[in-house]
Amino acid sequence: MQIDAYEPGVPCWVDLGSPDPQGAADFYGALFGWDVPEGPEEAGGYRIATVGGLPVAGIGPAQNPGPPVWTTYVDVENADETAEKVSAAGGQVIVPAMDVFEHGRMAVFVDPVGAFVSVWQPGDHPGSQLVNEPGTWSWSELLTTDLEASKAFYGAVFGWGTNVQDAGPMGQYVEWQVHGRSVAGMMQKPPMLPAEVPPHWAVYFAVSDTDAAVARVAELGGTVLMPPMDIEPGRFAPVTDPTGAVFNLIALKPELAG
Secondary structure, rough: OOOOOOOOOOEEEEEEOOOOOHHHHHHHHHHHHOOOOOOOHHHOOEEEEEEEEEEEEEEEOOOOOOEEEEEEEOOOHHHHHHHHHHOOOOOOOEEEEEEOOOEEEEEEEEEOOOOOOOOEEEOOOOOOEEEEOOOEEEEEEEEEEEHHHHHHHHHHOOOOOOEEEEEEEEEEEEEEEOOEEEEEEEEOOOOOOOOOOEEEEEEEEEEOOOHHHHHHHHOOOOEEEEOOEOOOEEEEEEEEEOOEEEEEEEOOOOOOOO
């Protein structure tokens, strides 16, 4: 599905901070069919991955010590005002609002439970312009250790509503909603994740065949964290790239794809 603009409050972009941007470009290019040319020198090594000429994700050098991570950005009308809401709601402003050339304005926060989240006030770059198709981003999901605190924070900052589902042994599954439309998810951090893994925003990329994509991840030097399994939206598997950045693969059911 092609998207030319996002509503405020809707996740709009994902990017990876990697210790090896060229290696990441090679890995994700081979896995998803991305074209990931080198970015302009003034962008500090940041690259825009495209599919069919449309931007789908970013890859840049890691900015902080620690494991490489995929970051989710939420579209906002005013990044500076959002930063004020974050502070008022008990979060921390890690990177104050800053211009990214003419492309937009961004900021980075930590929620009260410890998960990093970023915002994007678009200029000439709206975000991911192709989603829910094989090789593109399809979903972001908060893994938290405190569902109620997270509901209060994100509701205050982004105005998100919630649609709470019963996920059986996993407890609640929360769909974050904007104007009644589900735009992201949240669940309790699964017990199989090590205690040292902090709360975080996980990302999902759509594929046409999860099992084949998992095999390709292994061929390319990544790690398969769990074998593919069927869930409500489709068939998914959590994996890592060769540097250890975690992401999820999902073959969406036909009615959800594209």
